[in-house]
Amino acid sequence: xDKVYKxxxxxxxxxxxxxxxxxxGVDEQSVEDFESRLEEQLDRLHAELRDxxxxxxxxxxxxxxxxxxxxxxxxLGIPTIYDRVCQQALLNRLEPIFESVFDAASFxxxxxxxxxxxxxxxxxELAEGYEWIVDxxxxxFFGTVxxxxxxxxxxxRVSDSRVLRLIEQMLKAGCIAEGKRLATEQGTPQGGVVxxxxxxxxLTPFDGExxxxxxxxxxxxxxxxxxxxxxxxxxxxx
Numbered sequence: 514x515d516k517v518y519k520x521x522x523x524x525x526x527x528x529x530x531x532x533x534x535x536x537x538g539v540d541e542q543s544v545e546d547f548e549s550r551l552e553e554q555l556d557r558l559h560a561e562l563r564d565x566x567x568x569x570x571x572x573x574x575x576x577x578x579x580x581x582x583x584x585x586x587x588x589l590g591i592p593t594i595y596d597r598v599c600q601q602a603l604l605n606r607l608e609p610i611f612e613s614v615f616d617a618a619s620f621x622x623x624x625x626x627x628x629x630x631x632x633x634x635x636x637x638e639l640a641e642g643y644e645w646i647v648d649x650x651x652x653x654f655f656g657t658v659x660x661x662x663x664x665x666x667x668x669x670r671v672s673d674s675r676v677l678r679l680i681e682q683m684l685k686a687g688c689i690a691e692g693k694r695l696a697t698e699q700g701t702p703q704g705g706v707v708x709x710x711x712x713x714x715x716l717t718p719f720d721g722e723x724x725x726x727x728x729x730x731x732x733x734x735x736x737x738x739x740x741x742x743x744x745x746x747x748x749x750x751x
Contacts, residue, residue: 527601539572589704654734716732
């Protein structure tokens with residue numbers, strides 16, 4: 514935890530949040546507003562994390578239309594700038610711990626890996642004769658994440674109970690939707706800085722099990738494909 518709230522780490526986190534820009538959360542504080550009182554804000558965050566007094570605000574929910582699916586929306590949860598800096602500081606420390614255990618089949622939200630890398634892998638398998646493709650996703654994945662299961666998986670690599678409590682606070686911070694505060698008993702908000710790595714932590718056992726069974730898996734977040742030689746093999750994979 515001391516590595517999370519280290520002042521240099523908070524400064525690095527702020528620079529990443531500033532670079533990514535984006536709208537403010539429920540407190541309506543913009544990136545520019547945060548920067549205008551930067552030293553005060555970072556001092557406060559450092560002290561709250563150090564003393565165990567940090568309490569994240571609920572995320573602001575916005576519904577984003579799903580591409581190619583008229584009438585369907587994806588809920589996006591927008592944390593405050595203050596909470597985004599905190600999440601980025603946590604992410605800075607979690608990435609080196611978990612990157613080494615993530616599966617080679619996983620390409621989403623990982624440094625040095627992209628959609629193009631995933632496509633190259635698939636094209637290579639197509640060229641090798643694996644021309645039947647199972648194309649699937651995990652339904653409402655970000656909205657149905659089981660917090661207890663996720664925290665158990667994080668706890669296999671992170672022993673500091675303060676870090677685990679911080680993650681739990683972020684998961685259970687709630688959301689503001691249409692002016693009402695709603696509880697978040699499950700799920701991890703799309704739009705949260707730390708949500709992508711948490712999703713990869715939760716899905717790494719899935720990656721490993723699919724590959725243990727011999728499937729040629731390529732996964733990007735909650736979307737994945739398996740390439741197969743024949744139609745029966747594809748049905749079996751499905």
